[in-house]
Each structure stands twice: as C-alpha cells, then as structure tokens.
Amino acid sequence: MIPLRHIWPPVLLFFVVVAQWQQWLSLDLPLSTLLAGGLAASAFALGIFFKASRIATAALLLLLLLSGLSYWGWSPSEAELPFWLALGALNVALVALTRDRSLLSFSGLTLVLLLAAQAAGIHYLLGGCCGDLLAARWSPAAGLPVVGTLLGDTRLSDLLLWSALASAVLATLWHRDQVSIGLLGANALLAVAYFGGGQTLLLVTTAISLLLVLLALRTAYDLAFRDELTGIPSRRAYSRYLLTLGRNYSIAVVDIDHFKKLNDRHGHQVGDQALRMVASRIARYGGGRAFRYGGEEFVVVMRGGDPQRAERALERMREKIAAYPMKIRAMGRPKKAGGNARKSRGQGGGRKIRATVSVGLASSGPKARSPDQVLEAADRALYRAKRAGRNRVCTAS
Ligand SMILES: Nc1nc2c(ncn2[C@@H]2O[C@H](COP(=O)(O)OP(=O)(O)OP(=O)(O)O)[C@@H](O)[C@H]2O)c(=O)[nH]1
Numbered sequence: 290m291i292p293l294r295h296i297w298p299p300v301l302l303f304f305v306v307v308a309q310w311q312q313w314l315s316l317d318l319p320l321s322t323l324l325a326g327g328l329a330a331s332a333f334a335l336g337i338f339f340k341a342s343r344i345a346t347a348a349l350l351l352l353l354l355l356s357g358l359s360y361w362g363w364s365p366s367e368a369e370l371p372f373w374l375a376l377g378a379l380n381v382a383l384v385a386l387t388r389d390r391s392l393l394s395f396s397g398l399t400l401v402l403l404l405a406a407q408a409a410g411i412h413y414l415l416g417g418c419c420g421d422l423l424a425a426r427w428s429p430a431a432g433l434p435v436v437g438t439l440l441g442d443t444r445l446s447d448l449l450l451w452s453a454l455a456s457a458v459l460a461t462l463w464h465r466d467q468v469s470i471g472l473l474g475a476n477a478l479l480a481v482a483y484f485g486g487g488q489t490l491l492l493v494t495t496a497i498s499l500l501l502v503l504l505a506l507r508t509a510y511d512l513a514f515r516d517e518l519t520g521i522p523s524r525r526a527y528s529r530y531l532l533t534l535g536r537n538y539s540i541a542v543v544d545i546d547h548f549k550k551l552n553d554r555h556g557h558q559v560g561d562q563a564l565r566m567v568a569s570r571i572a573r574y575g576g577g578r579a580f581r582y583g584g585e586e587f588v589v590v591m592r593g594g595d596p597q598r599a600e601r602a603l604e605r606m607r608e609k610i611a612a613y614p615m616k617i618r619a620m621g622r623p624k625k626a627g628g629n630a631r632k633s634r635g636q637g638g639g640r641k642i643r644a645t646v647s648v649g650l651a652s653s654g655p656k657a658r659s660p661d662q663v664l665e666a667a668d669r670a671l672y673r674a675k676r677a678g679r680n681r682v683c684t685a686s
Pocket residue numbers: 518544545546547548549550552556557558559560561564583584585675679
C-alpha cells in the first residue's frame with residue numbers, strides 16, 4: 290500500500306491546479322498570476338518530494354501571499370504591504386537558517402503551524418490595538434552624527450527588512466550551499482518589491498517562484514549526480530558524461546594508497562576527511578572532469594587526445610596530494626580499537642598526516658575504442674602503479 294505521506298503532495302498540487310483553473314475560468318485571472326501561482330505550487334511540491342523544507346516553506350509563504358491577493362480579496366493598504374513583505378522576507382531568512390528536513394515530519398508541521406499562527410496573530414493585532422505601529426517612525430541612531438544621518442527615520446517594516454537581509458546573509462555564511470544563496474536572492478527580490486511598491490509585486494513573486502523551482506531542480510540534480518561525501522560528481526554523472534565524449538579522450542583511474550590501513554589506524558572519520566581532501570585536489574589539479582567512482586577510487590576524464598598533457602597534469606596532481614599535510618581534526622574511533630574505545634576518541638586532533646595516490650592513465654585509440662575499454666586499460670595501468678610501489682602515475686602502453 291502507498292503510504293499517506295506519498296499521496297498528499299500530489300493531491301495538494303491537484304487542488305492548487307484545479308483552484309487556479311477554476312479561478313481562471315470564473316474570474317478571468319491574468320495569465321501572469323496563474324504562472325506565478327503554478328510555479329510556486331510546483332516549487333512547493335518539489336520541495337516536499339525532495340525533503341527540502343527550506344524551499345517548500347518559502348514556496349508555501351509565496352503561495353499564501355498569492356492566494357491572499359488573488360482569491361481571498363485581501364488588499365493591503367500602502368502602509369501594510371511593505372510590512373507584510375518585510376515580515377515574509379524575515380521568515381524566509383529565518384527558515385534559511387534551519388536545516389533541511391521533511392515538511393511532513395513533526396518539526397516541519399510545527400514550523401508551518403507557527404508561521405500560520407504568527408500571520409493570524411499579527412493580522413489580528415494590526416486590525417485591533419496596534420495598527421498605529423505601522424506608521425510609527427523611530428530614529429534609532431539619533432545623536433550619532435554620521436550614522437544618524439544615514440539611517441534617518443526608521444519604520445518597523447524597515448527594521449524587519451534589514452534584519453531579514455542580515456539573517457539571509459548569515460544563513461548563506463552558515464550553510465554555504467546553493468539553497469541559502471538562492472533564498473538570499475529571494476530576499477533581495479522581496480526588497481525590490483518592498484521599495485518598488487505594488488506594481489512590482491507580481492513580477493517579483495513570479496521571479497521568486499521561478500527561482501525556487503530552479504533551486505528544487507538543482508537539489509534534485511545534486512541528489513542524483515553528486516557524491517554526498519566529497520561533493521564532486523558521482524559515478525552516475527560519469528556514465529552520463531561519457532555520452533558527451535568525442536573520439537579523442539583520456540581516462541585516469543586514481544586510487545588512494547593503503548587506504549584500509551589509514552582507516553584502521555585513524556578511524557573512519559579521518560578516512561572520510563582524507564577522501565574529501567583527495568577529491569578536492571583531483572577536481573582542482575586533475576586536468577579534466579573528476580568523478581568519485583566508488584570507495585577510494587576516482588576517475589578523471591580528459592577531452593582531446595594528448596596523453597602527454599594528461600600525464601603532466603596527473604603528475605602535478607599526485608605531487609600536490611602527496612605534499613598536502615592533512616590536519617586531523619579529531620581522531621575517530623579506530624575499527625580495531627581493542628580496549629577502551631572511548632579513550633581513543635578526541636586524541637590526535639591537530640596532528641598531520643599525508644596520503645598518496647596511484648594513477649593509471651589510458652587514452653582512446655585503435656587498441657581501446659569504447660570508454661569501457663579505455664577504463665579497463667587505465668585500470669591495468671593502475672595495477673602496475675600499485676605493484677611498482679604506489680604513489681606514481683603509470684600510462685597504458
Ligand atoms: N572512510 C571511508 N572508507 C571507505 C569508504 N569507501 C571505502 N572505504 C574503505 O576503503 C578501503 C579500501 O581498501 P582496499 O581496497 O583494500 O585498498 P587499499 O587499502 O587502499 O590498498 P591499495 O589500494 O592496495 O593501496 C576499505 O577499507 C573500505 O572500507 C568511505 O566512503 N569512507
């Protein structure tokens with residue numbers, strides 16, 4: 290039986306689409322509104338499917354804004370609109386600071402409920418006791434000569450917007466990933482609507498919806514084609530890349546030497562650290578497109594049939610890896626811990642170790658025509674490099 294959580298995103302999407310369609314027929318909504326709504330709904334559904342709660346929540350906020358403006362007849366005043374835009378931007382930025390999880394989990398649903406309660410509560414307060422707050426102006430830097438002139442009078446919504454932008458920058462520095470950069474972009478676009486007023490709103494919401502869809506697709510691409518540990522393209526990406534090759538190319542197989550020993554001596558975490566270090570150097574100096582083929586094995590594909598050039602690049606890469614003193618952050622638990630495993634944890638942090646690689650290189654030609662044959666020849670060359678003492682590059686004859 291299909292679990293419930295797999296059913297409700299398409300059902301929700303279906304209702305959103307039907308609602309759009311009905312609205313289109315009955316109210317003659319402009320195509321631009323339908324486009325913005327459709328894109329936001331797609332970003333929401335994709336965010337749910339890929340457990341990208343940051344994208345899904347931002348899309349949900351956008352859907353709420355669009356639904357309010359198009360279906361529920363909400364028409365905020367000139368003082369209200371900037372406030373809601375700035376509050377929306379702050380919420381997007383705060384969500385950008387969180388870690389991705391499923392929006393259908395307990396914490397994800399709690400987040401959605403909190404956002405809904407916040408919107409309802411603030412709407413109620415603005416309609417009742419606190420509407421004057423929107424028009425209030427402060428001079429937070431009064432008395433400070435230069436800063437005071439720069440900041441001038443500040444509204445509540447200004448404060449919210451600056452806090453939103455600062456939080457979005459913080460989220461980008463914290464996560465250093467494309468989703469947080471994308472959400473910073475969404476915040477910048479909201480700032481455009483904030484300063485541009487109601488006329489820019491539809492254009493901005495469409496642009497943000499499109500941005501969220503692209504971010505969701507990029508997330509899906511990375512899930513499929515990027516190696517999670519090292520961040521470089523995976524074996525699946527390698528298979529795809531082969532489809533783009535012409536007649537002349539070289540393939541190198543790179544294998545870390547005595548990696549089992551490194552794992553046993555220093556623990557799996559240090560092994561992972563070494564894999565990341567080696568992967569980044571292969572990607573940088575390998576002279577072609579680098580992929581993690583599996584385990585401690587990498588593949589570099591070089592276009593053009595110049596084996597000498599390929600060999601020079603690989604030789605330089607090998608030297609760079611061998612010369613790099615890798616600082617052990619904190620020693621993990623060795624596999625063969627023996628006695629007290631706890632004692633060994635946390636030791637060795639700050640110590641430096643070095644890893645070396647062996648490389649087998651082969652190029653396309655009369656002997657090896659298909660990529661599989663070239664890879665096989667590179668594998669045999671790698672075997673020779675290992676037998677000859679490791680930490681070297683061998684070329685297929
Ligand atoms: N830390 C870590 N280890 C891995 C990973 N994938 C594979 N390994 C380890 O890589 C090791 C591969 O060992 P071997 O194939 O025997 O090769 P080796 O010790 O490098 O020996 P040579 O290739 O002959 O120099 C095994 O111990 C695997 O457990 C990973 O993602 N992380």
